[in-house]
Amino acid sequence: MPWTKVFLAKEDLACFGPGEGLRGLTFVQALLEAQTQILENDPSAFVIGEGVNDSGGVFGSTLGLADRFGPKRVMDMPIAENGLTGIAAGAAAAGMRPIFVHMRMDFLPMCMDQIVNHAAKWHYMSGGALTVPLVIRSIIGRGWGSAAQHSQGLHSLFLSVPGLKIIAPSTPYDAKGLLMEAAADNNPVLVVEHRWLYGSVGYVPEAPYREPFGKALVRRPGRDCTVVAISQMVYEAMRAAADLEAQGVSVEVVDPRSLKPLDTETILASVRRTGRLVVADVACPMGGAASEIMAAVLETDPGLLAAPAVRVSFPEAPTPCSPVLEEAYYPGARHIAGAVKKTLGLSDHG
Amino acid sequence: MSTSSDCAPASPAPSRDVLRGLLETMLFIRLFEEKIVAVYPDQDMKCPVHLCIGQEAVAAGVIAHLRPGDYLTSTHRNHGHCLAKGVDPGILLAEFFGRASGCCRGKGGSMHPMSPEHGILGTSAIVGGGIPHGVGHALAAFLRGQDAISAVFFGDGASEEGSFHESLNFAALKGLPVVFVCENNHYATNSPLGARQPNPDVHRRAQGYGIPAERLDGNDVEAVYAAAGRAAAHARAGLGPYFLECVTYRWKGHVGPDCDYEKGCRPKDELFDWMERCPVKRFQSRIEDAGIMDAAGTQAMIAAISARLDAAVAWARGEKYPDAAEAVLGVYAPAEV
Numbered sequence: 052m053p054w055t056k057v058f059l060a061k062e063d064l065a066c067f068g069p070g071e072g073l074r075g076l077t078f079v080q081a082l083l084e085a086q087t088q089i090l091e092n093d094p095s096a097f098v099i100g101e102g103v104n105d106s107g108g109v110f111g112s113t114l115g116l117a118d119r120f121g122p123k124r125v126m127d128m129p130i131a132e133n134g135l136t137g138i139a140a141g142a143a144a145a146g147m148r149p150i151f152v153h154m155r156m157d158f159l160p161m162c163m164d165q166i167v168n169h170a171a172k173w174h175y176m177s178g179g180a181l182t183v184p185l186v187i188r189s190i191i192g193r194g195w196g197s198a199a200q201h202s203q204g205l206h207s208l209f210l211s212v213p214g215l216k217i218i219a220p221s222t223p224y225d226a227k228g229l230l231m232e233a234a235a236d237n238n239p240v241l242v243v244e245h246r247w248l249y250g251s252v253g254y255v256p257e258a259p260y261r262e263p264f265g266k267a268l269v270r271r272p273g274r275d276c277t278v279v280a281i282s283q284m285v286y287e288a289m290r291a292a293a294d295l296e297a298q299g300v301s302v303e304v305v306d307p308r309s310l311k312p313l314d315t316e317t318i319l320a321s322v323r324r325t326g327r328l329v330v331a332d333v334a335c336p337m338g339g340a341a342s343e344i345m346a347a348v349l350e351t352d353p354g355l356l357a358a359p360a361v362r363v364s365f366p367e368a369p370t371p372c373s374p375v376l377e378e379a380y381y382p383g384a385r386h387i388a389g390a391v392k393k394t395l396g397l398s399d400h401g
Numbered sequence: 402m403s404t405s406s407d408c409a410p411a412s413p414a415p416s417r418d419v420l421r422g423l424l425e426t427m428l429f430i431r432l433f434e435e436k437i438v439a440v441y442p443d444q445d446m447k448c449p450v451h452l453c454i455g456q457e458a459v460a461a462g463v464i465a466h467l468r469p470g471d472y473l474t475s476t477h478r479n480h481g482h483c484l485a486k487g488v489d490p491g492i493l494l495a496e497f498f499g500r501a502s503g504c505c506r507g508k509g510g511s512m513h514p515m516s517p518e519h520g521i522l523g524t525s526a527i528v529g530g531g532i533p534h535g536v537g538h539a540l541a542a543f544l545r546g547q548d549a550i551s552a553v554f555f556g557d558g559a560s561e562e563g564s565f566h567e568s569l570n571f572a573a574l575k576g577l578p579v580v581f582v583c584e585n586n587h588y589a590t591n592s593p594l595g596a597r598q599p600n601p602d603v604h605r606r607a608q609g610y611g612i613p614a615e616r617l618d619g620n621d622v623e624a625v626y627a628a629a630g631r632a633a634a635h636a637r638a639g640l641g642p643y644f645l646e647c648v649t650y651r652w653k654g655h656v657g658p659d660c661d662y663e664k665g666c667r668p669k670d671e672l673f674d675w676m677e678r679c680p681v682k683r684f685q686s687r688i689e690d691a692g693i694m695d696a697a698g699t700q701a702m703i704a705a706i707s708a709r710l711d712a713a714v715a716w717a718r719g720e721k722y723p724d725a726a727e728a729v730l731g732v733y734a735p736a737e738v
Contacts, residue, residue, distance in 0.1 A: 097544065123544055129574065134533045134567020141537020144522040145472065147544065164564070168527050169534070177515045178506030179731040181523050213732045237734035 053254045054224045057270050057289050057306075061252050074257060079249040081223035082112040082188075085230040086150065088259045090120050093148060096234060099126040099139060100152030100188075109152050110190070110249055132158050136165035136187070140239070143185045144173060148234060156189040156243070157203045170239040171214035182237040186230070191245045191282070191333055194377065199369035204282070204334035206243050210311060210343060216264060217311040219243040221285035223253035225308055228262030235261055243310075245283035245333055265312035269321060273303035276327035276391045279318055279344050280304055284331035284363070290384035295391060302391055310340050315347040319355070322348055326357035327394040331387050336364035361390040415626055417693050419465065423622050424688060424699070426461035427681045429706050430481040433490055436710050437480075437497070438658040445718060446497050448510035451478040455620075455652035458680035459584050460485040462625025463552060463645070466633035470520065472542070472551040474535030477512045477526040478584075478651070482554050488516045490710060494717035501723040508723075508731070520549070528589070529555065529562030532581075536568045539577040539642075550578040550636040558589025560603045569642070573610040576641035580632040581607065583646045584619060590655045591666045607644035619647025620680040623687075650675035 053073055058064055064075040076084065089096045098113060098120075104127050108114030117125040128135050132153070139149040153159060159166070166187065173183045192202045209215055216238055220226045226244070233240035270285060271292050280288035285306045292302035305321050307313060322328050328348060330341035341362045348355055363382045371380055389399040415423070434452045441450065453460070460481035467473065467486065475482040483493055488504065496503025497511045504514050512526035522538060525531040535553030542549040559565050560583060572579045583603050587594050594601050604614035613635065617624050625647055632643035652672065654661030662669040688694050694702075 129567065129570050131563075131567035131570065134536075134564045134571065137530065137533025137564055138537040138540060138568065138571055141474075141522070141534030142541040142544070143537070144534065145538040145541035147541045164527060164530060165533065169525060169530055173523050174734045175732050176505060176509050176513045177523055178504070178508045179734070180505075180517055181515060182734040184734075216733075235736075237736065 055222075055268050055270065056253065057222060057285060058252050059286065059289055059293075064252050064254070073254045075252050076223045076255040077249065078223045078226045078251045078253075079111045081227040081255045082230060082244070083114060083116070084255070085227040085234075086113065086116060087119070089150070089231060089234045090116065090124055092259065093234070095146060096148045096150065097124045097126065098150045098152060099128055099135065101128055101130060101154060103127060103152050109154055110246065112249070113152060132161040133163075133165050136162040137169060140165055140170040140173070140183050140185055143170075143183045144181050148184045148186075150186040150188060150234060153187070153189040155201050156191050156205050157200050159187070159189055159205055160208070166209070166215070166239065166241075167212050171212045174238065175214055183239050184237045185239040186233045186242060187239065188242045188244060191243065193245070193247055193381070196372040196374070196377070197370065198372040202370040204243070204332065204365070206241065206310060207334050207339035209241055210340060214238065215311060216240045216309065217243065218264060218309045219282040220308060221248060221282055221306050223251065223255050225262060227255050228260050229264070229308065231259055232261040232264060236264075243282055247283050251286065262308070264309040265314050266309070267305055267307045267314035267317035269303060269317070270306050271302065271304040273301040273325065275301045275325055276329060276394050277303045277305060277318070277321040277325045278329045278331060278387060278391065280306060280387070281310070281332045281340055283333050284387070287382075287384045288331055288387050291387035291391065294384065295388055300391060300395065300397070307344070313343065313347070315351075318344060319348065319351055322355050326355065327391075328356060328360040329363060329387060329390040329394060330360065331363040331382070334365060335367055336362050337367065339364065358394040358396065361393055363387050363390050415623070419626070420688050420693050423461050423465060423626060424684055424694070425702055425706070426465070426485050427457040427622060427684065428703055430457040430460060430484050431681050432703070432706050432710055433480060433484055436714055440714060441658040447499055448497055448512070449656050450497065450511045450658065451656050452653045452658065453478050453481040453651065455675065455680070456584055456586060456649045457481055458622035458625050458684070459582065459619045459647040459649055462622045463580070463582050463629040465626055466629050467550070467552055470547075470549045472520040472522065472535065472538035472549060474531045474538065474551065474553045475521070475524050476528070476531060476555055476559070478556065479514060479524050480511070483514050483516065483519075483521060486516075486519045486521060488514065488519050488521065491713035491716045494713050495720050498717050498720070499722060500717060500720035502720045506723055506727065529559040529564040531555065532559060532568040533564050536572045536577060536579055539572065539579045540575065543575065543577050548637070550580060550633060552580045552582060554582045554584060556589065557583060557585040557587065557594050557603055558597070559583075560606060561597060566606070569607055569610045569612060572642040573612050576639070578636040578639065579642040580629065580636050581612070581642060581644040583644070585646055585648050586651045588651070588655070588667070591661070602646075604644055604646035612642050612644045614644035614646065616646040616648065619649035620678050620683065622680055622684050649680070652676060
């Protein structure tokens with residue numbers, strides 16, 4: 052399937068010719084197209100966020116929407132994240148379908164009260180009478196000294212909140228399809244977008260489409276070890292798998308695509324085949340998505356694993372600024388390859 | 402009480418029917434809360450209750466100006482607002498008793514009633530949490546070009562929360578049809594206003610955002626009615642938000658059916674002074690003196706309300722509990738609703 056393919060380089064797109072009716076887009080173009088079609092098709096949808104109408108357009112992801120749809124559909128906002136989350140939730144409860152955009156995921160802690168205490172619980176607290184169809188887009192930054200407050204992957208904080216859904220698209224196809232599904236969902240949905248994915252390429256149908264939540268994909272089949280990779284870690288895992296293949300190690304890469312709901316079945320089926328598990332996330336390790344994926348394996352059958360599972364996460368430390376420290380901080384393909392080798396009892400230097 | 406509004410058009414004097422209605426609403430709220438006080442020791446109502454006895458004039462005077470399609474947002478101390486907006490007392494009581502026929506099917510309790518058909522789209526018990534929701538309802542109405550306004554009730558404590566300021570700022574910025582109603586009852590749980598704010602004139606915060614604001618006697622239902630008439634007309638005319646600080650006092654403790662002065666939470670004399678200014682008795686005397694109702698009329702009104710509430714309590718207590726399996730159901734809304 053061309054739609055599910057992960058392209059590590061722009062040039063690889065050419066492997067499917069234009070004659071096959073396939074269109075390549077970047078991740079950010081896919082986000083923009085999704086929002087354009089959402090605004091076109093649903094008069095109750097609106098986009099709100101700091102800078103959504105400025106010349107940058109949230110790294111291009113909302114570029115031109117304000118000109119096309121006007122200030123009532125695409126709204127800049129005061130720097131008041133919690134209040135505006137509550138306002139968006141209130142508008143959603145009253146029948147609107149807001150898309151709230153945060154340039155950095157680090158700003159979500161300011162919205163905790165409205166996301167955790169309000170939006171996520173409103174349907175349940177009301178005995179099912181009310182819904183809060185609110186999409187919250189949030190971008191994980193990385194590099195150029197973004198440092199401790201502009202680079203966090205904080206999806207772990209929200210995993211233990213019933214009533215929320217959390218998605219983490221890794222490809223342009225999913226960026227569009229999962230975002231369109233989020234906008235159609237009747238629950239609050241948190242979208243985890245990694246800034247480094249914005250330039251990635253892939254095939255994206257022009258017509259609107261929705262990708263269901265809770266369906267993981269095997270991005271690359273393999274025999275020896277399963278790597279469950281979240282968000283940008285999918286690319287790191289694909290690189291690691293390519294490197295390891297040259298060394299005779301066959302890696303299966305599974306992309307959960309949505310963290311809540313989590314498709315444990317696909318993950319477990321892969322672990323059953325390979326007997327080994329590495330989980331890679333763009334977040335700190337404790338109490339996170341990686342831990343949850345491991346728990347799912349343990350709760351099903353600890354005997355599935357022929358070797359201890361390994362997590363590849365950010366270290367238990369805030370993000371530093373200096374390029375030397377950044378380089379030391381972030382895990383990547385090399386770390387994933389090392390983790391896979393560890394599960395196989397192979398030397399990391401071989 | 403000082404009034405600092407600079408754009409307060411004179412409203413026509415309320416009709417006798419309106420005055421009778423205001424008394425009836427206040428009595429309804431008072432008697433409802435007193436029923437809870439009466440049944441609470443039975444321990445069948447297994448949820449915290451935040452009673453609004455002493456504050457009835459605010460709910461009655463403001464909500465008299467709301468239409469069925471208008472929105473209302475309240476707080477943990479919400480019973481009066483829900484009743485004044487027309488929510489059935491039996492459905493509320495069933496909710497407080499944890500029964501399946503409660504407005505939230507037993508999942509909300511006294512702190513979280515809701516009634517979409519009355520424009521009450523959920524109730525937050527996080528202080529200040531509901532204020533942005535009310536502004537969001539107004540934003541929805543504004544974006545759809547609807548005529549609805551949104552009345553947002555909160556206490557003096559909420560005016561210390563960031564969500565209060567963020568909401569006022571946005572409502573003023575967008576000119577949204579919101580009537581902010583601060584019920585200043587001088588206490589946040591047991592902390593007095595003076596221990597929490599350097600300037601106790603809450604309405605001045607609203608003026609800082611360019612929102613016309615009034616401070617008024619919240620125990621004078623006619624004053625509340627008049628000011629709320631100005632506020633609702635302002636919002637309905639598309640002139641943006643309006644702010645009312647209604648100065649009042651709660652008679653009961655922060656939570657539960659008891660008075661709290663015995664626990665040392667407040668000075669007894671202060672409570673008794675405010676009880677002398679009872680909004681219900683005061684207005685009852687006022688309209689009896691004016692010949693709008695006689696004592697027999699008000700007694701008949703009380704008897705009718707009391708009978709209705711007795712029936713509501715009996716009905717609610719006779720209702721079934723939810724099925725235990727419900728505890729984990731309804732977490733997520735279905736795909737198509």
